[in-house]
Amino acid sequence: MTLADFEPQRPAMHFAPPMGWMNDPNGLVFFEGEYHLFYQYHPFSxxxxxxxxxxxVSRDLCHWQHLPIALAPNEDGTCFSGSAVVDEHDVxxxxEGQPGLLAFYTCHKVLSGDPEDYQQSQCLAYSRDKGRTWQRYAGNPVLPPPGFKDVRDPKVVWHGPSQRWVMxxxxxxxxxxxxSHDLLAWQFASAFGEGEGAHTQHPWECPDLFELPVDGAGPNEPAxxxxxVVGIGATPDNPFGSLTQYFIGAFDGQRFTNDNTADVVLMMDEGRDFYAVQSWSNTPGRQLALAWLNNWQYANQAPETGWRGTMSLPRELTLRATSRGVRLRQRFAREAGQVLSAPCHLSPRTLQTAGEHCIVVPDGExxxxxxxxxxxxxxxxxxxxxQGSQQxxxxxxxxxxxxxxYERQxxxxxxAFDEYFACDHAAGSVDGLTVTVTWWCDHGTLEMLVDGATEQRSITQVSFVDHRRQPVTLDVVSGRVEVAEGVIQSVVE
Known part of the structure; x- marks a missing residue:
C-alpha cells in the first residue's frame, strides 16, 4: 500500500500542533479549571x-485553545521535556503567597559544532498568570550538569507521607x-533501573511516577x-522503535522497589506509536495521561501537510489485581463521550468460517x-x-x-519510513475467551483497548487512511465467534 500521495487531515479529536513539528507532551497540569498541555515544539519546520x-489549554479535554509559545531556546540552550506542578502554598x-504554576524542564546546550557534544541541566520556569506568560527562575539550573551527558525529562510529584517533593x-x-521541601533545592535520594526491565542502546527517557489504588487487592495485599513509567528509545537493537514500559512497586519517598523480578517487562502499549507518556498533575481522584502518538523510527519522514505530530486521546489510568500480578489498565477519558452521536447498536450474531463478514459501515469520519x-x-x-489501511x-x-x-502495511x-512503518508482530494476550475491543479511529490514528476477564492490552498505531465510512469487518478463518454486543458512534461536531 503506497502512501506517497497521502495528505493528512487534521484529526477531529486528537491534539495536533497549529503548524510545524511536535513530539513529547510536557508539563501536563490542571489548574483553576484548565487542563494545560505543553509539548516539544519546533514551530519553524x-x-x-x-x-x-x-x-x-482545555476545559473539557476535547476542545483545545492554542496559546503562545511558553518557553523558547536562549543562550543557555533549548528546552527539552519536563513537567509542571501547582505551588499551592508558595513554598x-x-x-507572593498565592498559588502559581511551576514548569521543570531540561536545558539542552550544545557545546561545540558537534551536536553530540552537549550537556543537560534541569531548570525551572514559573507563571503568575495561569500559564499565559513564563519567567525563568533566576537561580537556574536547579540541578546542574552531573558530569555525564544524558540526564533529562524531570517529572516532579508530591509525596504525601514524607511531606516532600520528588523528582x-x-x-x-x-x-x-x-x-526537595521547597522545589528549589534538590538532594539525590536513590537510583533505580540497573538490570531491571527492558534496556536498549538508547538512554531511558520520559519517566512518570504516581500512586494508585488496586482494584481487587486481597485482604493481605497492599491497597x-x-x-x-519509562520510555525506551529507538535504536538498531530495538526493532520496534519507541516503546513505553512500566514498573509496579513501592515508593517510600526516596527509593522505588520493584514488585516483580528484574526480568519481567510490562508494556504500557503493544503498538508502535505510544511514547513519552505523561500524566496530568493536580487531578485529585483521577490519573489522566496521554502520549505522543508516533515512533522515532519514522516520525520525521511521515506524510505531512504543514504540521507533524499527534497526541493520543487522554486516558484514565487504574490498577487491577490479576493472576499474574497487579497490572495497569486504561480507558479513554469519559469527556470524549460528550461529542459523540447517538449510539448505533449492533444486533447479536454468530459467525463461523465463511470468509469476510461486514459488521457495519459507519456514517462519519x-x-x-x-x-x-x-x-x-x-x-x-x-x-x-x-479497511483501506490494511491494518x-x-x-x-x-x-x-x-x-x-497486529499487522500494518x-x-x-x-x-527510513518504509523499513519500519509496516509491522507484523505479536501483541500479547488477554485472559479468557470473551474479548471486548474498544477503539477510536481518527484522521491519522487508530487506538484500541482489548479487554479480557481481568487483563487488558492497549494497541496504538499511526494510520494513514481515509476515515470516511470505513467498514468494520470480521474475517473468521477457523472456528466460531459470537458477536455478543456492539455499538458504533461518530463525532457530531
Missing amino acids: TVWGPMHWGHA TGLF ALACGQAIHFYT TRWVL VIHGQLTLVLEAGTRLALSLQ RLWLTASDAETLLH GRIGQA
Missing part, C-alpha cells in the same frame, strides 16, 4: 529541531530520584501501589466503537477497523486465553 515548549516564594529524572539507563466477542477454543479471526488485529483463542497479533518511497 516539520522535522525535529531546536525545542520549544508549545502550549494549549518557592515566587508567587524522577532519566539518567542514562536508570531513573534517579531527588527530593495501593506505585507506578514508574471519526469513529468510536466497542465490540464484545465470545470465541470458541481454536477460533482464529481478523478484526479490521480501517488488522488477529485474535486466536486457546483453551484459557486469547492471543493477539504502508510505504511512501523513503527508506
